[in-house]
Amino acid sequence: MTSVVGAAAGKTTLTQAMRDTAAEVETALDDLLPVPDGGEARLGEAMRYATLGGGKRLRAFLAMEAASLFKVDRRCAARVGAAIEMLHAYSLVHDDLPAMDDDDLRRGKPSTHKAFDEATAILAGDALQARAFEVLAEHDTHSNPEARCELVASLALAAGLRGMCGGQMIDILAEGQDLSAEQIIRLQALKTGRLIQYSAEAGAILGRAAPLQRHMLAAYGRDIGAAFQIADDLLDAEGTAEETGKATGKDAAAGKATLVGILGIERARAQAEMLASQAARHLDSFGERGEHLRQLAAYVVARRT
Amino acid sequence: MTSVVGAAAGKTTLTQAMRDTAAEVETALDDLLPVPDGGEARLGEAMRYATLGGGKRLRAFLAMEAASLFKVDRRCAARVGAAIEMLHAYSLVHDDLPAMDDDDLRRGKPSTHKAFDEATAILAGDALQARAFEVLAEHDTHSNPEARCELVASLALAAGLRGMCGGQMIDILAEGQDLSAEQIIRLQALKTGRLIQYSAEAGAILGRAAPLQRHMLAAYGRDIGAAFQIADDLLDAEGTAEETGKATGKDAAAGKATLVGILGIERARAQAEMLASQAARHLDSFGERGEHLRQLAAYVVARRT
Numbered sequence: 001m002t003s004v005v006g007a008a009a010g011k012t013t014l015t016q017a018m019r020d021t022a023a024e025v026e027t028a029l030d031d032l033l034p035v036p037d038g039g040e041a042r043l044g045e046a047m048r049y050a051t052l053g054g055g056k057r058l059r060a061f062l063a064m065e066a067a068s069l070f071k072v073d074r075r076c077a078a079r080v081g082a083a084i085e086m087l088h089a090y091s092l093v094h095d096d097l098p099a100m101d102d103d104d105l106r107r108g109k110p111s112t113h114k115a116f117d118e119a120t121a122i123l124a125g126d127a128l129q130a131r132a133f134e135v136l137a138e139h140d141t142h143s144n145p146e147a148r149c150e151l152v153a154s155l156a157l158a159a160g161l162r163g164m165c166g167g168q169m170i171d172i173l174a175e176g177q178d179l180s181a182e183q184i185i186r187l188q189a190l191k192t193g194r195l196i197q198y199s200a201e202a203g204a205i206l207g208r209a210a211p212l213q214r215h216m217l218a219a220y221g222r223d224i225g226a227a228f229q230i231a232d233d234l235l236d237a238e239g240t241a242e243e244t245g246k247a248t249g250k251d252a253a254a255g256k257a258t259l260v261g262i263l264g265i266e267r268a269r270a271q272a273e274m275l276a277s278q279a280a281r282h283l284d285s286f287g288e289r290g291e292h293l294r295q296l297a298a299y300v301v302a303r304r305t
Numbered sequence: 306m307t308s309v310v311g312a313a314a315g316k317t318t319l320t321q322a323m324r325d326t327a328a329e330v331e332t333a334l335d336d337l338l339p340v341p342d343g344g345e346a347r348l349g350e351a352m353r354y355a356t357l358g359g360g361k362r363l364r365a366f367l368a369m370e371a372a373s374l375f376k377v378d379r380r381c382a383a384r385v386g387a388a389i390e391m392l393h394a395y396s397l398v399h400d401d402l403p404a405m406d407d408d409d410l411r412r413g414k415p416s417t418h419k420a421f422d423e424a425t426a427i428l429a430g431d432a433l434q435a436r437a438f439e440v441l442a443e444h445d446t447h448s449n450p451e452a453r454c455e456l457v458a459s460l461a462l463a464a465g466l467r468g469m470c471g472g473q474m475i476d477i478l479a480e481g482q483d484l485s486a487e488q489i490i491r492l493q494a495l496k497t498g499r500l501i502q503y504s505a506e507a508g509a510i511l512g513r514a515a516p517l518q519r520h521m522l523a524a525y526g527r528d529i530g531a532a533f534q535i536a537d538d539l540l541d542a543e544g545t546a547e548e549t550g551k552a553t554g555k556d557a558a559a560g561k562a563t564l565v566g567i568l569g570i571e572r573a574r575a576q577a578e579m580l581a582s583q584a585a586r587h588l589d590s591f592g593e594r595g596e597h598l599r600q601l602a603a604y605v606v607a608r609r610t
Contacts, residue, residue, distance in 0.1 A: 039478050040471030040495070047466065094431060099402075099423035118404035119477050122427065126399060126434065127470035133438045134461030137454045145450035149442045152457050156439030161352065165432035166345030172424050173344050190345070 014295040021064050021081070022057040024074070028082040032135055046116045046124035047131070051089040054107040058228070058300075059084045059199040065293050066203020066217050069286055079141045080151060080202050083132040087159055088195060090128035093121050095168065129159070142206060150205045158198035167191025171256070179257040188229040188259075189222070196225030200293075216282045220293065223279035228300045230272040233258040235303075237265060269301075276301045319600040326369050326386070327362040329379070333387040337440055351421045351429035352436070356394040359412040363533070363605075364389045364504040370598050371508020371522050374591055384446045385456060385507050388437040392464055393500060395433035398426050400473065434464070447511060455510045463503035472496025476561070484562040493534040493564075494527070501530030505598075521587045525598065528584035533605045535577040538563040540608075542570060574606075581606045 012020070029051055035044035060081030067077035096103040096111040097118060104114050113121035135141060136151045157163060167190030174187065200221030204214035237260050260268040276297040283290035317325070334356055340349035365386030372382035401408040401416040402423060409419050418426035440446060441456045462468060472495030479492065505526030509519035542565045565573040581602040588595035 036467060036471070038471075038491070039475035040466060042478065043471055043474040044466055090431075094427055097404075097427065099427060120474065122399055122402065122404060123470045123474055125431070126395075127465045129431065129434055130461045130465035130470065134458050134465065137442075137457035137461065139454075145454045149444075149450045149453045149457075152442035152454075153439050156435045156442065160432045160435035160439065161345060161349055162341060165428045165435065166341070166343075166348055169348040169425065169428055170344035173347065186343070 012292075014292055014299055017065075017292050018056060018061055018296075021061045022055075024064070024078050025057045025060040025081045025085060026052065028075075028078040029085060032079070032082050033086075033131070042116070042120060043123055043127060046112055046120045047128050049115055050093045050112045050121075050124055051086055051128065054089075055085075057081065057085060059088055059196060061296070062196065062199035062221065062224075062293070063202045063206075065296070066200045067206045069203065069213075069217075069289050069293075070207020070209055072203070072206045076141055077203070077206060079135055079138075080206060083135040083141075083151075084155070084195070084199050084202065086128045086132040086135070087155065090125040090132070091159075091164055091168075091195075093125040093128070097121060100168075100172070144208070147205055147208060151202060154198055154201065154205065158194040163190055163194035164192070167194070174257055177257065179262075181259060181262050184257055184259050184262065185226070189226065192229050192232075193222060193225035196228060197221035200224070213285070216285060220279045220282040220297075223275045223282065224297055224300055227272045227275035227279065227297065230259055230268050230275070231301050231303060233260040234265065234268060234272070236260075272301045317597075319597055319604055322370075322597050323361060323366055323601075326366045327360075329369070329383050330362045330365040330386045330390060331357065333380075333383040334390060337384070337387050338391075338436070347421070347425060348428055348432060351417055351425045352433050354420055355398045355417045355426075355429055356391055356433065359394075360390075362386070362390060364393055364501060366601070367501065367504035367526065367529075367598070368507045368511075370601070371505045372511045374508065374518075374522075374594050374598075375512020375514055377508070377511045381446055382508070382511060384440055384443075385511060388440040388446075388456075389460070389500070389504050389507065391433045391437040391440070392460065395430040395437070396464075396469055396473075396500075398430040398433070402426060405473070405477070449513070452510055452513060456507060459503055459506065459510065463499040468495055468499035469497070472499070479562055482562065484567075486564060486567050489562055489564050489567065490531070494531065497534050497537075498527060498530035501533060502526035505529070518590070521590060525584045525587040525602075528580045528587065529602050529605055532577045532580035532584065532602065535564055535573050535580070536606050536608060538565040539570065539573060539577070541565075577606045 033044070033048050033051060035041050035048065063081045063084055064074070064077045067080070092106060093112045095101050096106055097113055103111055105111065109115070111121075112124055116124070132155070133152055136155065137148050141151065142148050159165065167187055170187045171191055179187070197218055198221070200217045201214060204217045209217070236258070259271065263271065279297040280294040283294050338349070338353050338356060340346050340353065368386045368389055369379070369382045372385070397411060398417045400406050401411055402418055408416055410416065414420070416426075417429055421429070437460070438457055441460065442453050446456065447453050464470065472492055475492045476496055484492070502523055503526070505522045506519060509522045514522070541563070564576065568576065584602040585599040588599050
């Protein structure tokens with residue numbers, strides 16, 4: 001696996017590229033989430049609170065880097081990245097609700113339902129989901145309406161019953177249950193994997209990629225998503241709240257089954273690294289241009305926050 | 306205004322057409338909401354519980370009748386009708402949550418969070434919203450992807466911050482406040498009006514209608530939506546739980562401002578009837594073919610459930 005530090009001199013390093021992309025996505029989100037006049041202003045504020053100023057924007061970075069493989073207009077790619085981040089932000093807002101995971105802290109600040117209230121948080125999540133699809137369907141996202149429809153339908157599939165929502169349902173039902181490694185892998189593939197896979201695939205949809213290229217990016221996204229989730233569980237098991245900006249050790253306390261719990265820290269880490277290598281290899285055919293995405297695979301496993 | 310009873314002999318009456326359409330939409334929803342294997346099956350069941358077997362399908366009827374003005378394939382129109390009903394069902398599931406309106410009864414049976422639990426209800430609403438957009442974006446809905454993108458973007462606009470969610474936010478903030486008639490009209494236009502307006506407009510989008518025709522259907526939908534809401538408030542003020550299948554007199558008990566509360570029952574009814582007449586007149590240019598929609602305007606105001 002290529003090390004982040006090993007990037008050739010004169011080229012943008014991965015961390016710099018991630019910072020630049022996060023800033024672009026932040027600008028796009030700021031533009032795409034204006035606060036209206038009237039009583040609904042509070043809802044607009046909650047949507048911004050839940051979405052802006054947070055995180056590494058991993059999903060948007062995947063979409064935008066994948067799009068750059070096909071020389072997609074960067075403003076179009078940033079809209080798609082922003083839409084994915086809105087979808088992701090809505091899922092965090094709803095996951096944090098008292099009836100769900102009941103988390104008071106998110107990215108080091110009060111969760112949306114703590115900063116506002118539960119009703120506003122539910123509505124903010126709902127409105128963010130709607131806005132994500134609206135942005136994808138609008139002309140500015142791609143001149144070809146077929147591409148926009150594919151972006152919408154594929155995101156909906158990744159986000160709904162057969163993806164994120166279904167995974168969250170399984171996760172809730174699994175609390176206190178003994179799951180097999182296979183069951184945990186499927187749960188995580190739905191809950192977080194599908195959206196990460198979609199993020200990489202969205203770049204291929206934007207680029208009107210050939211089926212094989214789209215397939216390779218989807219496979220890359222699937223593997224990096226699985227690696228990411230194991231790394232997340234490792235952080236929860238090993239990390240401190242200070243490092244991660246959220247409560248840690250929560251999975252064990254909540255009786256949540258993770259691969260780390262079943263395999264132990266060492267074997268889980270080895271599994272994550274294997275997945276990251278495999279992810280990187282799916283990008284062989286993209287040559288030099290795939291370098292950032294290959295480096296990202298290593299980064300996802302090595303990250304400390 | 307044409308009376309429902311006055312429909313010419315030999316033609317389908319409005320009530321028969323509404324029953325037939327509701328059955329078509331039910332079949333479409335049944336097809337579009339299969340329950341998957343695996344732990345997420347419970348979520349699929351909750352989505353079906355919230356959506357199937359209920360209501361007059363007013364929104365779907367609007368979309369399908371408007372589509373029939375342009376001879377749109379009925380299976381395509383039924384998909385759009387089903388998507389709108391999914392969106393509407395999700396909004397009811399979330400509105401009924403304890404943190405929102407806290408309603409235990411919906412369409413005469415336990416609300417989704419009572420029949421399942423709060424977490425499942427939140428997820429069912431989320432997944433229904435995603436599924437609605439997925440259905441609209443899929444090829445089977447329209448052969449022209451531009452039409453599908455318009456369907457998605459317009460529904461998202463009607464459902465989000467500037468529509469339904471925004472209206473619900475204003476409604477929550479307004480509890481116990483004295484609102485002016487103007488403020489109530491705006492609140493209701495966002496909360497319920499935009500989706501009803503969209504329903505009529507969706508038929509025009511499906512039919513690739515000329516801008517003026519689309520405008521007329523949107524105006525019809527806007528007026529019928531406003532009339533519908535006043536009629537709903539009248540039912541709440543006058544009706545019994547037995548007739549409406551939900552708790553009544555709740556608005557007054559919750560201190561919710563309605564036009565009925567400000568204008569009184571008689572003036573509110575006169576306003577609803579005026580809006581219904583105005584709605585019907587927007588359809589003049591459609592001649593005979595607009596008869597069901599014109600009758601619907603009268604029906605919406607006269608209904609007892």
